[in-house]
Amino acid sequence: xxxxxxxxxxxxxxGRLWTLALLPALxxxxxxxxxxxxxxxxRFTNTGVLGRVVGTQRRWTRHVFVAMxxxxxxxxxxxxxxxxxxxxxxxxxATVVMIVDVSLSMSAEDVEPNRLDAAKQAAxxxxxxxxxxxxxxxxxxxxxxxxxxxxxxxxxxxxxxITSLELADGTAIGxxxxxxxxxxxxxxPGGDGEEPAPAMxxxxxxxxxxxxxxxxxxxxxxxxxxxxxxxxxxxxxxGFVDVDGQRENVAPDTATLEQIADVTGAxxxxxxxxxxxxxxxxxxxxxxxxxxxxxxxxxxxxxVALGFAIVAALGAVFMAARWPR
Numbered sequence: 001x002x003x004x005x006x007x008x009x010x011x012x013x014x015g016r017l018w019t020l021a022l023l024p025a026l027x028x029x030x031x032x033x034x035x036x037x038x039x040x041x042x043r044f045t046n047t048g049v050l051g052r053v054v055g056t057q058r059r060w061t062r063h064v065f066v067a068m069x070x071x072x073x074x075x076x077x078x079x080x081x082x083x084x085x086x087x088x089x090x091x092x093x094a095t096v097v098m099i100v101d102v103s104l105s106m107s108a109e110d111v112e113p114n115r116l117d118a119a120k121q122a123a124x125x126x127x128x129x130x131x132x133x134x135x136x137x138x139x140x141x142x143x144x145x146x147x148x149x150x151x152x153x154x155x156x157x158x159x160x161x162i163t164s165l166e167l168a169d170g171t172a173i174g175x176x177x178x179x180x181x182x183x184x185x186x187x188x189p190g191g192d193g194e195e196p197a198p199a200m201x202x203x204x205x206x207x208x209x210x211x212x213x214x215x216x217x218x219x220x221x222x223x224x225x226x227x228x229x230x231x232x233x234x235x236x237x238x239g240f241v242d243v244d245g246q247r248e249n250v251a252p253d254t255a256t257l258e259q260i261a262d263v264t265g266a267x268x269x270x271x272x273x274x275x276x277x278x279x280x281x282x283x284x285x286x287x288x289x290x291x292x293x294x295x296x297x298x299x300x301x302x303x304v305a306l307g308f309a310i311v312a313a314l315g316a317v318f319m320a321a322r323w324p325r
Contacts, residue, residue: 143170
């Protein structure tokens with residue numbers, strides 16, 4: 001039934017919905033009038049005369065026109081409560097923290113020329129596509145995650161931080177989330193009286209958590225702070241690297257990344273080549289670059305009420321007219 005609730009709008013003045021309480025009373029009154037009319041009709045034994053007096057009407061059409069009248073009243077009652085819809089508008093401010101995996105598995109060459117170089121290029125393109133007013137930070141994910149650059153609007157400095165990322169041992173996904181949350185706290189405050197800019201994290205990883213705490217607890221903390229974590233599972237299932245003469249498979253842990261995104265109310269996407277990685281960043285950018293803003297849709301409900309009222313009015317004219325026989 002959750003799908004049903006999603007169709008129910010929010011209202012700017014929900015207290016005005018009391019007007020809908022009149023609807024059951026009107027329905028009951030209509031049913032009572034129908035019973036009384038039936039009793040009166042039984043008094044006339046000459047049905048031919050009665051037919052000439054009241055004319056011929058299909059019973060079901062009368063009910064339809066009454067229903068249209070009631071629907072018009074319902075729509076007007078909802079319009080009176082000022083229903084609100086949502087409209088996507090570009091964000092004016094935001095803090096975006098990019099977590100880029102730099103573990104040794106990023107040297108795999110299943111993505112040309114290798115995972116890390118392709119990831120750097122895609123990350124730079126992603127940053128260039130963000131609004132200039134967004135503060136962007138970069139966290140290097142390894143066994144010891146570090147803030148490569150704190151939140152800043154200097155795109156040149158951010159791009160240099162991304163291109164200077166180097167391979168390191170280990171993959172600490174949980175600690176990387178904690179580090180990203182710390183980077184969010186480093187964002188410059190807004191003007192006087194302004195609320196803190198909304199923050200979001202974009203994590204690209206090609207491996208499994210190998211060090212530090214599990215990602216579940218840091219992800220829950222991000223959820224509590226209303227910071228969504230968008231994840232990109234990067235690389236193919238057949239990717240490999242040679243470590244100490246041993247060939248190791250380095251397939252991305254898609255299940256963990258999906259869980260992180262789900263917990264924080266964000267989106268998880270996969271990328272197994274340069275094109276799909278660019279698409280993944282573009283997909284994420286289309287989400288974080290906009291926000292849902294409440295918008296009055298009273299006119300829509302009033303228009304629906306007008307439509308019902310027109311049909312009901314035509315029905316009243318139809319029932320009142322004496323058509324030639």
